[in-house]
Each structure stands twice: as structure tokens, then as C-alpha cells.
Amino acid sequence: MPVRVLDRHEVRRLAEAGAQLVEVLPREEYEDLHLPGAVHLWLRDLDHEAAERLERTRPVVVYCWDWMCDMSPRAAARLEQLGFRQVYDYVPGKADWLAAGWPAEGRSAAAPSAGDVAQRDVLTCRVGQPVDEVLVRMRDAGQAVCVVVNDERVVTGLLRRRTAEARADATVEEVMRPGPATVRAHEPLGPLLERMAKARVRTVVVTDPEGRLLGLVDRTSGEHALDAGHAVAA
Numbered sequence: 001m002p003v004r005v006l007d008r009h010e011v012r013r014l015a016e017a018g019a020q021l022v023e024v025l026p027r028e029e030y031e032d033l034h035l036p037g038a039v040h041l042w043l044r045d046l047d048h049e050a051a052e053r054l055e056r057t058r059p060v061v062v063y064c065w066d067w068m069c070d071m072s073p074r075a076a077a078r079l080e081q082l083g084f085r086q087v088y089d090y091v092p093g094k095a096d097w098l099a100a101g102w103p104a105e106g107r108s109a110a111a112p113s114a115g116d117v118a119q120r121d122v123l124t125c126r127v128g129q130p131v132d133e134v135l136v137r138m139r140d141a142g143q144a145v146c147v148v149v150n151d152e153r154v155v156t157g158l159l160r161r162r163t164a165e166a167r168a169d170a171t172v173e174e175v176m177r178p179g180p181a182t183v184r185a186h187e188p189l190g191p192l193l194e195r196m197a198k199a200r201v202r203t204v205v206v207t208d209p210e211g212r213l214l215g216l217v218d219r220t221s222g223e224h225a226l227d228a229g230h231a232v233a234a
Helices: 008-016 027-032 043-053 071-081 093-099 131-141 161-166 189-198 219-233
Strands: 020-023 060-063 087-090 145-149 155-160 203-207 213-218
Touching: 008 060, 008 087, 008 093, 043 071, 060 071, 060 093, 071 087, 087 093, 131 145, 131 161, 145 161, 145 213, 155 161, 155 203, 189 219, 213 219
Parallel strands: 020 060, 060 087
Antiparallel strands: 145 155, 203 213
């Protein structure tokens, strides 16, 4: 039967229920970052090690890096040939998990990222709302931006306070900046702040792989967090 493909929510549910998570990338990549509790079993070693290291009575979820990596589907197919009957393939892979800001293990797990410093209490608005109403909320909250989202919190635009003040009689859709730049939660903080400074950008939106709002990185707060992290490391 075909190997079932999972999304990250299904992977987490299976892992919590006792499934075995298996990363089939080379060891160096596994040791850098891997899903919590995952074991390393390189694709080339499946034939020699699967029977010793994996339990046939428990589900097995294999993954590699992302959709373009073919190691996990090949590993899943081979495990089935070796007699494992509950095999699943997390095709979106580790990149999808990390991009959503979900926890990981490994030597780089403690490195600061966009998701670590993102402000989660972000002011949001809808395209049909009057700008003057949103402007009141922005002033009350002391916020310089409002992220425009749909009912699923997918980001569709960005409304800045100075723009709202100049067009208070319009709707959000008429004055918002559509298609704002976004980053994923696992974006390394240092290089991100450098790009923001070079582009003279104060804030950047953080979204998950489905485009849903996770938070907002403020450059000043991010720089303070990065400096604090360096001080602790020293």
C-alpha cells in the first residue's frame, strides 16, 4: 500500500502517541538540528541498522529536509520492503517544522531566531475595516503597524500608522501595502537584523509556512536580545 504522507500536526500527534521519528539525512545535519526525540538513521544504513534500531510494532515517521529532498520517500519505501508495516513520510520535512517555530534539538537549537524574539501580541485588522477605527486601536495600543489578515490569520497586507493618519477616511484595503515581506520563524536573528538595518526596515512580519501570522520582529528589540545572548555566551 502507498506510504501515507503527513503534515507536521499529524507528525506531532503520532510522536506524542509513541511513534518513532527518524531523520535520514547525513549525521552532520542531524546533529545540527533535528526534531525532538528523533533518531538518526542515514538512508544508506537502513538495510544494516533498521532491524536493530527500530521497533516493528511501533509506527515509523521518516523525514529529511524539505519537499525537494527525496531521501524520506526512498527511506519509507525501503522500510516497507524490509517488512515495516506502519511507515509514514513527513514530506515537508525539517524545514517545514523549523519554519513554523516548533521546538528542535541539536547544537544549533539555542541559536536566536526570528521566532524567538517575535512579538506575539500583534495588532491585526481586516481589509474592509475603516482606517479611522483601526487608527484608534493603533494609538491606544501604541503600535506603529497593523498586520492585515484574513479569517485564518493569513497575512495579506500591512498598514503603517503614518499612512493611516494620512488617509483616515479610507478603508484598510485602499491604503494598506499588499504583499509585505515576511520571514519564517527559524530565520537566524543576526543576519536578519543586518538585512533589516541595511534596508532601513524597523519591523518585519513572521509567518508560518502557510502564511499565517506568528508575530512581528522589531529591529531594536531584536538587537537588544542578540546583544544579551552574546553577553550570556561570553
